[in-house]
Amino acid sequence: MRAFLAEGGFETHCDAWLSGHDPEFSRRLAERGWVGMTWPKRYGGQERSQLERYAVLEELLAAGAPVAAHWIADRQTGPLLLHYGTEAQRQEFLPAMARGECFFGIGMSEPDAGSDLASVRTTARRVEGGWLLNGTKVWTSHAHRSHFMITLVRTSALGEDRHQGLSQLVVDLRGPGVSVRPIELLTGEPHFNEVVFQDALVPEERLVGAEGDGWRQVTSELAYERSGPERFLSTFPLLVETVRELGPDPGEAGARALGALYGRLSALRGLSMDVARRLEAGEAPNLEAALVKDLGTRFEREVVETARLLVPPDSAGEAFQRLYRQAVAHAPGFTLRGGTNEILRGIVARGLGR
């Protein structure tokens, strides 16, 4: 893995797992068996353990490699289909994902359903031959350059319990009635999208899992989404440059600050790996996953603050300045995407009382 990364062919970025979209790089990784590596061989996987996969992810993130194109499929849509998908769905999507040729987006959020995800309004009505979708998804990362989107929709009218009547569908982003409008990040980079459905017909067999079971499925997906090493390594490339700038003799204040970050990072790795183990054992460590994301995203910010206070940004080397600017401009997203830290803390606090 390290030899492969040393060959290079990419520029190191902060937050590359979300914004470093490079299909060619994803295909090269897939060729070496590093996409979908825990999945069964009959679906194009390698049958490796979660911890082996974890090691691969960490190497990629530490190097700031452009893994965004396949990240969602590898992290959560693949496991979701393995769990809840039909045999035909697995056959259709998993091998293509594992070849790095089939990219997925996450269609959960809507203009009025952010933190309050259960209030999604996009509807899917059963019609001859499938589902007819109407509504709007928003903030869908990379929808403009992905093939499919796993989409949370309402398949029966909003009733007393808002968590009822939701389902997940695989939607072809180039299908009829689907329009995708890119939305730029504050940096001007294209990143997320608004995806509008106007009588979009989705074939019957694209329903994932049971009709009406969407909320439970989404919740299980979120444990994968929230607990991985990408939740604390987004700014690691900046930490590398900070250490380089400070050199072997960083002074007392420098040593203390670097040591504090190092200590925290080691502990975070332990916590996150523990969630990976529990996911592998078939548990649903939702509270622990929320904890990892809350702690990890705050650590990512701490790296940025420590870096700028130790190394005057305006007189630092070129690499530091580039990574520092990326880290600062991307940092607002860390504590929003995948559930805001306020919402995560609510999950943790409620879980602790049990």
Place this chain on the structure above:
Amino acid sequence: MSEERRLLVETAHQVFGRPGVDAWREVDKAGLADLGTDADLADVAAVIRVSAYEGTDIDFAERVMPELGDPQRRGALMRAIQIVGALERVRDLTVAYAAERRQFGQPLNRFQAVQQMLAELAGEVALAATAVETAVADPLSAKLVASAKVAAGGAAGRGATIAHQVHGAIGFTHEHQLHRWTTKLWAWRDEFGTESAWAEALGDLVARAGADRLWEVVTGE
């Protein structure tokens, strides 16, 4: 605030509020031209603060603050003043958004976690504004200018973080206006010395004065 300054501030809001105009010429035209070298620094500061509030990036420092000598210190004061103006805008946008946006059937400002963030933001802005006003009143004091940049620099980072957190994904887009102020806050807090550079200078000063004179240093005797 004197009646004259209130008028000045009002006019400044109008001229800087207009996009695509040469700020200095507008200031001239509006009769704010006597903000030249012998103007009251507090007046100059008030105008700079408004320019930042309105999202206009101008560099008055060379023209209006030459008597402040040391360019690093002058630049730091200039940036601290701008940070306060930008932070006031960021606070106003955030308070308004939290009242308007609803989730779970309520406006965001009904959630205690959001209230905590809003209060923290308001506190940061108030603290930075006071530190800057104090420095403007005695701009040759190295200690006060250093304190102003430390307070403003810290508030810039923490304030921008809170503003983005409360705005959610929409504030993270280019379409939304928030970034016009937050990206400047991120740049200005690093220019002419970060908080740690100025804090070091302040810390040296405190240490040299010694334990028994600390309170005198605090009270400015």
